[in-house]
Amino acid sequence: MNLKRFGELFPLGSHLCREPMPPMAELKQDMANLKRHGFNLIKLQEHWAIDEPQEGRCDFSRTEELIEHAARLDLGVYLGLTCEQAPPWLWRKHSGCRMVGRNGLPIAYEAQTTLPADGKPGPCFDDPGALADQLRFIRQLVGTLGRFENIACWNTWQEIGYWAERFAGQPVCYCANTLAAFRAWLRGRYGDLDGLNRAWNARYGDWDSVTPDRSAIVRYPQPGNIDWRYFMDNVQIANVLRSRAQAIREADLLGRPVFAHKGAPMVGAGQDWTYARCQDFLGSSCYPAWNSLQPWDDGRPAAGALLPRHDSLLAELADGVALRYDYIRSCNRRGNPVWAAEFQGGPVSTGFHKGRVPDPDDLRRWMLTAVGSGITALSFWVTRAEIHMAEANGFSLLDSTGDSTPRYEEAARIGRALNQYPDLFAQPTRPWAQVAIVVDEWNYQLVQLMAQGHEHLAYSVRGWYRLLWELNIPVDFVEASQLDEAFIGDYRALLLPFPLSMSEEVARGLARYVEGGGNLISEAAPGRMDSHGYCNRGELSPVMAGLFGVTQRSFTMVREPAGPPRWSPAERTWGEYLDAAMLEGAGPLAGHRVRANVYIETFNPVASEPVLRFGNAVAGAVRQAGKGRAWLLGAYIGHNGTAYRDAETRAAVRALLAGCGVEAAHTGQLLLRKRIAGNREAWLFTNPTPDEVGEPVDVADYREVRSLLGEPFEWRGNQIVLAIKSLDVAALVMER
Numbered sequence: 236m237n238l239k240r241f242g243e244l245f246p247l248g249s250h251l252c253r254e255p256m257p258p259m260a261e262l263k264q265d266m267a268n269l270k271r272h273g274f275n276l277i278k279l280q281e282h283w284a285i286d287e288p289q290e291g292r293c294d295f296s297r298t299e300e301l302i303e304h305a306a307r308l309d310l311g312v313y314l315g316l317t318c319e320q321a322p323p324w325l326w327r328k329h330s331g332c333r334m335v336g337r338n339g340l341p342i343a344y345e346a347q348t349t350l351p352a353d354g355k356p357g358p359c360f361d362d363p364g365a366l367a368d369q370l371r372f373i374r375q376l377v378g379t380l381g382r383f384e385n386i387a388c389w390n391t392w393q394e395i396g397y398w399a400e401r402f403a404g405q406p407v408c409y410c411a412n413t414l415a416a417f418r419a420w421l422r423g424r425y426g427d428l429d430g431l432n433r434a435w436n437a438r439y440g441d442w443d444s445v446t447p448d449r450s451a452i453v454r455y456p457q458p459g460n461i462d463w464r465y466f467m468d469n470v471q472i473a474n475v476l477r478s479r480a481q482a483i484r485e486a487d488l489l490g491r492p493v494f495a496h497k498g499a500p501m502v503g504a505g506q507d508w509t510y511a512r513c514q515d516f517l518g519s520s521c522y523p524a525w526n527s528l529q530p531w532d533d534g535r536p537a538a539g540a541l542l543p544r545h546d547s548l549l550a551e552l553a554d555g556v557a558l559r560y561d562y563i564r565s566c567n568r569r570g571n572p573v574w575a576a577e578f579q580g581g582p583v584s585t586g587f588h589k590g591r592v593p594d595p596d597d598l599r600r601w602m603l604t605a606v607g608s609g610i611t612a613l614s615f616w617v618t619r620a621e622i623h624m625a626e627a628n629g630f631s632l633l634d635s636t637g638d639s640t641p642r643y644e645e646a647a648r649i650g651r652a653l654n655q656y657p658d659l660f661a662q663p664t665r666p667w668a669q670v671a672i673v674v675d676e677w678n679y680q681l682v683q684l685m686a687q688g689h690e691h692l693a694y695s696v697r698g699w700y701r702l703l704w705e706l707n708i709p710v711d712f713v714e715a716s717q718l719d720e721a722f723i724g725d726y727r728a729l730l731l732p733f734p735l736s737m738s739e740e741v742a743r744g745l746a747r748y749v750e751g752g753g754n755l756i757s758e759a760a761p762g763r764m765d766s767h768g769y770c771n772r773g774e775l776s777p778v779m780a781g782l783f784g785v786t787q788r789s790f791t792m793v794r795e796p797a798g799p800p801r802w803s804p805a806e807r808t809w810g811e812y813l814d815a816a817m818l819e820g821a822g823p824l825a826g827h828r829v830r831a832n833v834y835i836e837t838f839n840p841v842a843s844e845p846v847l848r849f850g851n852a853v854a855g856a857v858r859q860a861g862k863g864r865a866w867l868l869g870a871y872i873g874h875n876g877t878a879y880r881d882a883e884t885r886a887a888v889r890a891l892l893a894g895c896g897v898e899a900a901h902t903g904q905l906l907l908r909k910r911i912a913g914n915r916e917a918w919l920f921t922n923p924t925p926d927e928v929g930e931p932v933d934v935a936d937y938r939e940v941r942s943l944l945g946e947p948f949e950w951r952g953n954q955i956v957l958a959i960k961s962l963d964v965a966a967l968v969m970e971r
Contacts, residue, residue, distance in 0.1 A: 251618055253626075266304060276612075302385065316393075334410060353393050468680070477513045480513060494514050502696050508716065560608035575612065582628075586624070672700065672713075672730045673713055673732075690802070696732050724752065728755075756891065818870060829868070846866065914971040917966055933954050934953060939969065
């Protein structure tokens with residue numbers, strides 16, 4: 236398969252195996268089977284420890300044989316690097332390449348096999364010698380394998396991150412090289428030691444004394460801890476990503492795409508925007524049945540009790556697939572690919588705990604939901620059942636024996652259908668939404684250090700997404716660093732969930748958006764503290780207080796509407812909590828009510844109009860600012876997307892967004908997402924209800940309408956009637 240032909244297809248692939256251990260004949264047979272069923276891509280995972288067991292003696296022959304066989308079958312190859320699984324000689328050669336834990340001791344772990352976790356945390360590539368050897372190996376690998384034209388792309392990091400707390404028992408890396416890099420970054424950020432001391436409210440006498448906090452209390456929001464976490468997540472890891480991508484580009488004469496992928500987006504954080512800019516684009520894994528309902532969600536039973544089928548499967552779609560790829564799509568630069576880099580093909584299996592075996596309905600709903608969120612490629616993990624005990628007989632499209640399964644056949648059928656329309660599905664054709672959720676990496680880093688409350692940011696983001704998903708309103712995400720980009724003004728509304736920490740620079744960016752004609756909808760306490768964790772006087776960002784036209788009157792915890800509590804800490808003494816409450820709409824929200832979660836914040840309006848009331852107090856306000864409006868809601872409404880769900884809150888959110896000019900994609904019960912390329916469109920309908928739904932769809936503007944998967948539908952004049960089973964997804968392809 237040459238590169239030109241590959242670019243004309245929706246890449247549908249499958250990972251052959253985690254390690255090159257199965258017999259070559261079995262691997263080649265599986266490759267031929269994939270080709271017969273319409274797959275056009277295989278993933279091969281390379282392992283540094285296996286390919287260079289002795290320094291300077293690289294052996295890529297097994298991988299070369301597989302790539303050559305794939306070329307004969309006209310299959311593209313998606314090649315992934317596993318540099319965290321470093322060869323033993325590297326650790327001996329570079330004594331300073333061992334990551335150092337929070338306790339100051341080197342991490343002794345050396346990955347012997349790809350499991351667990353692809354060798355994570357791996358060496359510290361802030362060690363210049365280890366970095367040089369890694370880049371030398373990557374250039375040699377790409378220089379050797381890059382002669383094969385059927386290599387379609389390179390993946391530099393499988394599920395980005397160190398995961399050190401899990402595999403080493405503590406965070407990393409506190410080695411001398413990384414600390415030196417941290418201090419250099421701080422100099423660039425603060426200019427000099429006086430600037431750092433003023434920002435941190437510290438009195439360091441020299442740079443060598445500047446170090447991250449090492450106390451046993453991991454969750455403590457000191458300024459140095461916030462900067463340290465930001466550095467590790469957004470600077471140190473980013474440097475590794477960029478160096479690998481650069482090494483590949485230097486060695487690849489054909490200039491193929493370079494990407495990396497996350498295990499999952501970090502919901503509520505902005506670091507994925509950083510990673511997406513370290514190479515050509517960013518992808519994500521997707522295992523919807525690994526877990527679905529979160530601990531605070533409605534329907535989440537007590538430990539050992541039966542999970543509700545409909546709630547669980549719906550959460551798999553909304554949270555496990557749709558949110559994931561809308562997030563990843565948004566963090567990539569506009570016009571870039573969106574890869575489902577690992578996609579669940581079989582049962583989740585961890586040790587002796589085997590999950591449900593996905594059926595064809597699972598594969599169809601997962602795949603088409605991902606397509607609706609904008610993916611441009613999909614690669615399953617894995618083709619044939621895992622052989623390592625840690626993931627025994629799990630994850631695969633095929634079982635440990637046999638050449639077919641119902642889920643394999645369905646995945647292949649959907650892939651063949653998508654490849655009939657590569658202009659729609661192999662390109663980034665998902666239209667950008669009318670509304671976006673704002674995330675701020677600095678807010679995320681501060682919130683993660685809070686002893687209580689660190690879960691609320693991600694929960695509010697997830698909840699807002701779920702509210703809008705079920706209201707048929709497509710959603711994008713934007714990072715606070717993008718607020719001055721030209722496209723921001725295209726959004727009719729920006730949502731600001733759990734904005735506890737905020738710099739005045741970000742606040743001014745939000746104010747400019749409003750003054751330019753946008754609608755900013757903020758949850759309670761925007762900028763209660765600054766980005767270094769220090770409280771603002773008045774308990775609001777000064778810029779935000781002016782934008783919303785309020786001063787704070789009170790900020791008090793509110794009880795949950797039913798027990799036992801899901802997120803509320805135990806009272807220290809009497810009087811900490813207000814009783815559970817609904818906030819009453821006023822002005823533009825008159826006649827509506829919303830549930831108050833976590834806190835109720837009340838205000839003294841200065842230049843604004845009340846929109847929510849708590850008794851006689853104002854608990855929400857709107858202010859006209861320039862051409863736009865700033866809406867401040869005195870509670871955390873997003874939580875109601877998944878916890879204590881109620882129709883009144885949902886109706887109020889619908890009315891609020893309608894007042895901002897945000898329109899639903901479809902007015903019925905079916906949820907609609909679109910892909911648009913020129914005169915051709917794909918409409919993907921999801922039935923989130925427990926029952927079959929039949930709805931008419933107006934197609935008067937289209938000269939040709941067909942079902943993507945060939946299901947029949949009924950014509951009624953200029954309408955067709957779609958009958959979709961509960962939790963199923965159907966797709967129409969239409970031409971104007």
